[in-house]
Amino acid sequence: MAQKIEKITSREDDFSQWYTDVVKNAGLADYGSVKGTMIFKPYGYAIWENIVAITDKMFKEQNVQNVYFPLLIPKNLFSKEKEHIEGFAPELATVTKVGDKDLSEELYIRPTSEVLICTHFAKEVKSYRDLPLIYNQWTNVMRWEKTTRPFLRTSEFLWQEGHTVHASEQEAKNMTLTMFDVYKKLANDYLLLPVISGRKTEKEKFSGAKETYSIEALMYDGQALQSGTSHYFGTNFAEAFNIKFQNKDQKEEFAYSTSWGVSTRLIGAIIMTHSDDQGLVLPSKIAPIQIQIININESEEVEKTSNQLFNSLKDSYRVFIDKTDKSFGFKISEAEIKGIPIRIEIGPRDLTNNVVTISRRDTRTKEQVSIDKVVEYVEKQIQDYDKNIYNIALKNLKNKTYEANTIDEYESILNKNQGLVLVPFCGDINCENQVKERTQTNSRCIPDIDEKIEAKCFNCEKQAKYRVYFARAY
C-alpha cells in the first residue's frame, strides 16, 4: 500500500461512491480483467475465510457433509427442470470449445449446482435407508450480470450451496427451516446484521422452488439486501431428475429436496450496514485483525510492553503489531479505514504512568488503561463494541420500516425515504409485476406474522393474502 490514504466520500453525499471508496481504501477488492469480475485481495478474502469458518462449523453441527461437484453442466441436463432453465438462461456463461476444437455439446459454467447434484442423488438413492443426504459445497459460481459492484453483484461470486434429499415432505420442510434458522443466527450473532425474514412471494421464489425463505438486511441508505435463502423443492427436482426411493412399505416414491445458500454478498451487506465516513467497521467475530497494537516509537520499553501485551492477548484474539516503517499517523488512519475494532497505542509518555491508550473503532473514543488491566478492559470493550454496532444497525432498520395500505401511500413513502414498507398484498404475480413496473421495487419477504388479514391488496385492491415487505433492493 502506498504511503497515502485517499479521502473517502461522505456516505450522506454519495452512498454509492462512498461504498466504492471504502472497498478500495480498506484494501478489500479490486476489479478483475473481465468486466463484472472481481479480485478478493488478502484483507477482503480474510473476512470471507472467517465467515466460512463460522458457517461451516454451524453446518457440521447439523450433520452437513461437504462435497465438490464439477464446474461445468451439459446443456441438456440443465434443461430438464423447466422453470430452472428459464430462470437462468440469459446469465449462463457457455463453453463451446477446447483449444481449437468445438465441443459436441455446449457446457454451462454452473450458476448453481441443483442439476448435477440431483443427477447424482438419482444414482445414489435407492432405499429410504440411503436418506437423507445432506450435502454442501463451498464454490465459485457464475451468473452474468450487466451492472456489477464488488461483493454485491459480480458475474462470478463465491458461495456455499447446500443440497439435501429426504424421504418425507415433513423432513425436507424441516431441513429448509433449520438452515433458514442457521442463516438468521449467522446474520444476527456473528455478522451483527439485524434482518427481517420470511417466505418469498410467488414472483420472487427461486426458479424451480415450491417455497423460498429469505433473510433480508437493511443497508444504511435504506435499501434492502437479500442475504441468504433456503429453498424447499417438494418433488419438483426429484421428478425432473428421477430421484426415487423404496419406502418402508416397499413402495417407490419420489424424494423431497432442498437447497440453501449464502454468498460473498454478505461482505457487501456488512460494509453497507456498519461502516462510516472513516471507512470500514467490522463485527469483531469476522474481523481479520481484532486488535492492532501501534508503537509510538521503537524504544526498548515500548517494544517490551508491546510484545508483552501481544502475548497476553494472542491466544484469545487476532492481534497484529504494525512493525512497518510507516508513520504513526498513517498507521492510525490505516487501522481506522480497515475497521480494526480495538487499537492499542503504546508510547513512552504513557509508559511512565504504566498506561497505554486504547481506542474503539465504532465510537472513536480513547481511554488510558493500566497495563495490568488491558486484558479485561479489552474483553469488555469488544463485547460493548459488538452490541453497539448491532444496536446502531437495528435502530436504522426500525427507523426505516414503514407501513402503507395503498400504492399511493407506498409511492409517497418511497419518494421521501428508502426503507422497508409493510403492505397488504394479494400475492399475485401479475399484480407484483405491475408494482415493479410502477415503482422499480420488489417484495422482499412475507414475515411470519400470526394474524388473519382482513385488508385489501395495496395495489389491485382484491382481498389481501398476507402482509409483505416491499423495498428497493441491491
Added chain:
Amino acid sequence: MAQKIEKITSREDDFSQWYTDVVKNAGLADYGSVKGTMIFKPYGYAIWENIVAITDKMFKEQNVQNVYFPLLIPKNLFSKEKEHIEGFAPELATVTKVGDKDLSEELYIRPTSEVLICTHFAKEVKSYRDLPLIYNQWTNVMRWEKTTRPFLRTSEFLWQEGHTVHASEQEAKNMTLTMFDVYKKLANDYLLLPVISGRKTEKEKFSGAKETYSIEALMYDGQALQSGTSHYFGTNFAEAFNIKFQNKDQKEEFAYSTSWGVSTRLIGAIIMTHSDDQGLVLPSKIAPIQIQIININESEEVEKTSNQLFNSLKDSYRVFIDKTDKSFGFKISEAEIKGIPIRIEIGPRDLTNNVVTISRRDTRTKEQVSIDKVVEYVEKQIQDYDKNIYNIALKNLKNKTYEANTIDEYESILNKNQGLVLVPFCGDINCENQVKERTQTNSRCIPDIDEKIEAKCFNCEKQAKYRVYFARAY
C-alpha cells in the same frame, strides 16, 4: 450405501482396476456428467479438507496471504507470456458466449492464474516497500485431458496456487525453496509419502519457469507421481506483465516471481501408495475418521462403554460410532474398505472381562485391551500405525530404485520392473525427447546429489551434466 460390499480386484492382478475399485467402494468419488470430470463425495472431500487445513496452516506460518482471483482469463492477456500460452493452448476450455450472445473476446477457464495475478501485481507494486507479496488461492482449475482417472488426472481439479513477487533474485529463489520444503514436509510428515525431490530438466519445467522443483512419490506399482511443484520465474513474468518497482536506490527494476502448487492428485498418491487389497489405508492425520467404534449389540452395558470410550477419545481424535442398523460384519468390512486406522469393537462377552477388542487397519491385527487402558493404547497404536505405513512405502521406494548407465540398461530395467532409474544425463531437450519416444518415460527430477559427474549421457553419450531420475509416471 447399499448393504453390500463389492469385491476389490487384487492390486497384483490389475493395479488400474484395483484403483478404480478402491475409489468407488470406499465412497471417495464418482464420475461427473461431463467426460473427464469427477464428483468428490463426502468421504473423498473430507480427506481433501484435512489436507487443506494442514497445508494452509503451514502456509500461514510462512506469511502467506490467501486471495481469490477470477475464473476467467481474457485470451489476449493469456497470450502475453509466450512459453506459457504454448504450454497450455490445447487444454484451454473456452467461453465464447453468454446466453444467446457471442462475447467480443474469448475467455479461458483458468488452467492456472499466473497471468491474472501478475497483471494485478503490476498494478499493486510500485516501490520496494510494496514487496514481497505472498499470495495463495485454493481453487478449481481446468486443463482438458483426454485420458482421465479420478484424482490423478481430471479436466477440472482442486488445488492451491501460490504466487509471490519479490525485490531480489535471492529472495525469490529462497521463497521457491521454502515452499519446496513445505511440500516435502507435507508429503513426509502428514501424508506419509516418502518422496524423491529435486529440480526438473529443461524439458519438464513448467511453461514459463526458469526452474521447477518437484517432489515425486513412487506408487505401489513402481510408477512415479509428481506430487507438488515450486517454480522460480526470474523476471520472465515481470517482463511480460510489466511488474516494475523502484528499488532503494530509486531505480526501476523488474520484480522476481514464483509460483507453487499441490492438488487433489495427492489423494491419488495416497491411495496408490498405502492402500491394499482390502481397500483404502489412510495416514491418520488426514483420515476423516481415525477411530471407529462398533457395538456388537445394543445392550445397555455395550452402549454405556461405547459412549464412555467415545467421550474419552473425542477431544484428541476424530471418532465415530456407527449406530446404523447395518450388520456387524458389514460395519467391519466398511471400516476396512474406508481405511479407518483404528477400530474398537465392543461386545458383551469382552465386557465381562472388562476388555474391548482393538484392530489396526494396516496390520489387520486384533488385541484385547482393558477398558481403562484404551486411551494410552490407542495413542501408541496410532503412532506405530503411521510409522509402519511410512516404512512400507519407503521400502517400496528403495526396492524399486535402480541405476543405469546406458539406454539399453535402462530399457532392460523397464522391461522387467517399474521404478525410478537414476541415470547420467546431458540435460538436452532433444535428447530427452528421444528417450521419451523410445521408452514412453520422462525424467522426474534431478536429485540434489553433491558430486561432480564424470559420466556420459545414458542416451546420447555426450558429457552428462547431472544424474536424473527417469520413470514411467502417472
